[in-house]
Every structure is written in structure tokens, then in C-alpha cells.
Amino acid sequence: MQFSVIIPVYNRPDEIVELLESLTLQSVKGTFEVIVVEDGSSNKCDQVIEPYYSQLDLKYFFQENSGPGIARNLGASKAKGSMLVFFDSDCIVPSNYFELVFNYIEEHKLDCFGGPDKAHTFFTPIQKAISYSMTSTITTGGIRGGKKKMDKFYPRSFNLGISKKHFDQLGGFSNMRFGEDLDFSMRANEAGLKVGLINTAFVYHKRRTKFYSFYKQVFNSGIARVDLALKHKNTLKVVHLLPSLFTIAYPIAILLAIFVSNVFWWLILAFPAIILLDAWKQMKSLNVATLSILASFVQLFGYGSGFINAFWVRIIMGKGNFQRFAQSFYD
Numbered sequence: 001m002q003f004s005v006i007i008p009v010y011n012r013p014d015e016i017v018e019l020l021e022s023l024t025l026q027s028v029k030g031t032f033e034v035i036v037v038e039d040g041s042s043n044k045c046d047q048v049i050e051p052y053y054s055q056l057d058l059k060y061f062f063q064e065n066s067g068p069g070i071a072r073n074l075g076a077s078k079a080k081g082s083m084l085v086f087f088d089s090d091c092i093v094p095s096n097y098f099e100l101v102f103n104y105i106e107e108h109k110l111d112c113f114g115g116p117d118k119a120h121t122f123f124t125p126i127q128k129a130i131s132y133s134m135t136s137t138i139t140t141g142g143i144r145g146g147k148k149k150m151d152k153f154y155p156r157s158f159n160l161g162i163s164k165k166h167f168d169q170l171g172g173f174s175n176m177r178f179g180e181d182l183d184f185s186m187r188a189n190e191a192g193l194k195v196g197l198i199n200t201a202f203v204y205h206k207r208r209t210k211f212y213s214f215y216k217q218v219f220n221s222g223i224a225r226v227d228l229a230l231k232h233k234n235t236l237k238v239v240h241l242l243p244s245l246f247t248i249a250y251p252i253a254i255l256l257a258i259f260v261s262n263v264f265w266w267l268i269l270a271f272p273a274i275i276l277l278d279a280w281k282q283m284k285s286l287n288v289a290t291l292s293i294l295a296s297f298v299q300l301f302g303y304g305s306g307f308i309n310a311f312w313v314r315i316i317m318g319k320g321n322f323q324r325f326a327q328s329f330y331d
Contacts, residue, residue, distance in 0.1 A: 003032035003098060004081030004164070008071035009089040010038075013045035015206065016089045020052045025095045032085070032098060033057040035075040040065025068157065069173030069180035076167055084167055088158040092120060092204040100201045101161065111193040112162040114155020114185070117205035119283075129291035130207045130214050132279050133299045139275075141239040152189070153197045157181035158205050166193055179224025186232045211294065215302040222306025226314055227321070240307070247304030272297075 005023065009016050016036065023034060034056050038044055040063060052058050063074055076084055083105070087093065105113065119131035133139050155161075160181065162170075170187050173180050188195050208214040222243065229236040250268070257264035272293045279292035313319050 002081040003083050003085050003101075003161075004076075004079035005032050005034045005085050005087065006037065006072055006075035006079065007034065007087050007089055008037050008039050008068045008075070009041065009045055010065070010068070011041045011043045012089045013041075013043060013048045016045050017048050018092055019087060019089060020049060020056065020058075022093045022095070024052065024055045026093070026098050027096050028098045028102065031102070033059065033079070033081060035078055036060045037071040037075045038062045039068065039071040067175060067177050067180070069184075070175060072157070073172040076164065076172060079164060082164055083161055084164050085161040086157050086159075087203065088205070090206040091117070091158055092206075094202065094204070097201055097203070101198060104198045104201070105161075108196060109194065110196045110198075111166050112155060112160075112185070112188045112195045113198050113201075114153065114161070114195075115159040115198050115201035115203065117158060118202050120204040123204075123206060124209060125285070125288050125291050126209060126211065126295075127206055128283055128285070128288045129279070129295040130211075130299075131205065132283060132288070132292045133295040134207065136275075136278065136282075136296075138278060139296050139299055141242070153195075154182050154185035154189070155195065155197075156185075159201070159203045160185070162188065162193075166191075176224070176227065178220040179228050182224070182228055183231060186228065186235055190232070211298050214295065215298050218299050218302035219306035222303040222308075223310040225303075225307055226310035230314065243300045243304035244307045244311075245304075246300045247308065 007016065007019065020034070023032075026032075034052075036045065036049060036058070038046065038061070044062070046060055046062070049058065049060065059078060061074060061078065063071060072086055085101075101113070101115075104110070117131070117135065119128040123131065157180070166188070170184065170191060173184050176183055185195065208217060225236070225240050229240075250271075253264050253268050257268055275293050275296050276289050280286060280289035283289055283292070314321075
């Protein structure tokens with residue numbers, strides 16, 4: 001089995017170097033090529049990746065800015081491997097990744113797979129806190145790759161693989177600006193492909209370094225969830241509504257605590273207390289655990305606000321596509 005690793009990149013030359021370095025350390029040698037697609041970056045990575053041409057079977061392509069899905073499609077069209085693997089440029093891959101994936105696919109005969117993500121020890125406290133909020137069962141219901149989950153697992157583009165034959169049959173990624181990876185995974189499931197989670201095949205995912213950037217990311221994820229619900233019937237689950245309910249209910253609880261009864265303060269303080277204890281247990285750092293409270297609130301309010309806005313505009317008002325932060329999403 002030959003893998004083709006496809007990496008879209010947009011203005012992240014420093015991060016992609018770390019990803020390429022991790023690929024040079026893979027325990028299984030000579031089993032993959034690497035295709036980097038620059039999506040119209042003003043700060044290009046073509047020069048910083050030059051040292052890796054001698055260490056990897058590396059190819060580089062440039063396209064005008066068209067979005068990550070279209071960049072992945074270009075990379076797939078240039079791929080020679082029978083299995084395509086997609087990473088985000090801000091990921092780092094453990095040295096046994098391809099060994100684990102190869103053995104699992106051979107045993108379970110998957111057509112499409114995904115893996116979870118984790119925080120590396122050298123990540124900043126904010127990155128670790130954001131990683132906690134994006135992977136914790138408390139804040140996400142485990143739908144991003146946790147062992148306990150409240151919805152079907154859909155592979156995400158930061159760690160996603162599919163046979164090239166089935167990728168071509170699906171027509172690749174759509175031109176959705178946000179949520180294109182979930183749209184792809186949903187179409188894979190609808191087509192009857194054997195899709196599975198390889199829990200041991202994780203990547204280290206840096207995500208955002210500032211809370212405002214993180215807010216913009218999850219706000220658009222909330223918007224995308226409404227778009228996906230309109231494209232794929234019966235994919236909207238209770239777990240997807242919880243951030244919106246939290247966004248509405250938490251401020252109401254504060255008002256009730258101020259004007260009705262002090263009893264509501266117990267409800268208000270219970271959630272951050274649970275996050276603090278759970279994050280402290282997982283991350284082994286009181287500082288990261290404290291930041292995880294803020295990250296969790298940003299995530300839930302951001303996602304919930306995006307969902308509520310998109311639901312109002314697209315479903316209640318019956319208008320077309322709704323976007324926010326489209327130009328400043330990566331700032």
C-alpha cells in the first residue's frame with residue numbers, strides 16, 4: 001500500500017516545516033509521497049521546504065486562493081498512491097503513524113479512516129487549553145474521535161485518509177469554505193464506504209494561539225453545522241444543539257442568580273469547576289486547566305452563536321449562504 005500525503009497550506013511556512021520534519025522520522029520508510037499545495041499564500045513556504053526534497057518524496061504546487069478543499073483536490077489529482085492521507089499544516093505526526101494505519105487498514109479493510117488529535121508537551125498553555133476544549137467529552141460529546149461519543153464518528157481533514165479510488169468516486173471535496181471535511185465524510189458514509197476511527201493513529205494538532213482566533217474558528221463551525229444539516233438530512237443531532245442551548249441558558253442563569261435566587265450561582269459555578277478538575281486531571285497543569293475554562297466558554301459561546309445566527313438567517317428567514325470572518329479567519 002502506497003500513501004500519498006496531501007497538505008494544503010496557507011501562510012504557515014514555519015508550521016509546515018515541523019510537519020515535514022515529523023514525516024522524515026516515520027518508522028516505515030519509502031511508503032509515502034508528500035504533496036504540498038500552497039493555497040494562494042502571501043507568505044509562501046516554497047523556500048523553507050527545500051531541504052526536505054532530499055529527505056522525502058516531496059512535490060510542491062501553487063494555486064490561487066480557493067480554499068482548503070480545492071487545494072486538497074489539486075493534491076489528490078497529482079497523487080500516485082492508492083491511499084490518500086490528509087493533514088493540516090499545523091499538525092505533527094508521531095513516528096509510528098503510518099505503521100499503525102497500515103496494519104489497521106489491512107486488518108479491518110477500511111475504505112476511509114480518521115484519527116483523533118492531541119496536544120504535544122511543547123505546545124503553549126493556550127494551545128493545550130484549546131486542545132482540551134476541542135477534544136474533551138464534556139465540551140464536544142466525544143464526536144471528534146473520543147472513545148465515548150454522542151454521534152457517529154466523521155473523520156476530519158486534519159487527520160483523514162481514503163483510498164484514491166473512492167476519493168475519485170466521491171468527486172473530492174466540495175467548495176464549502178467551512179465544514180468541507182464533514183461534508184466529505186458524510187458523503188463517504190452515505191455512499192456506503194467502510195469508514196472507521198483508528199484511535200491510536202493520532203496527530204498533534206496546534207490549532208489557534210489566540211482566543212479571538214479560536215472564537216472565529218468555532219463561530220464558523222457553528223455556521224457550517226447548519227449548512228451541513230441542510231445538505232445532509234438527519235445528520236443534525238442533539239449534541240450539535242447543546243452549545244446553542246448553553247449560549248442561551250447560561251446568561252439567563254446569571255440573571256436568575258442576580259434577580260431571583262442565589263441558588264442559581266451553584267449551577268453557574270458548577271460548569272467551570274467541572275472543567276477545571278477534569279482539565280487538571282488530564283493536562284497535569286493548574287495553569288492549563290484554568291485556561292481550559294476560558295477555552296471551553298469561548299468554544300461553546302462561539303459555536304453556539306454561529307449556529308444560532310446561521311439558523312436564524314438560513315432556516316427562519318430563508319435566506320442564502322451566511323458567512324462571518326471570511327476574510328480575517330486566519331488572522
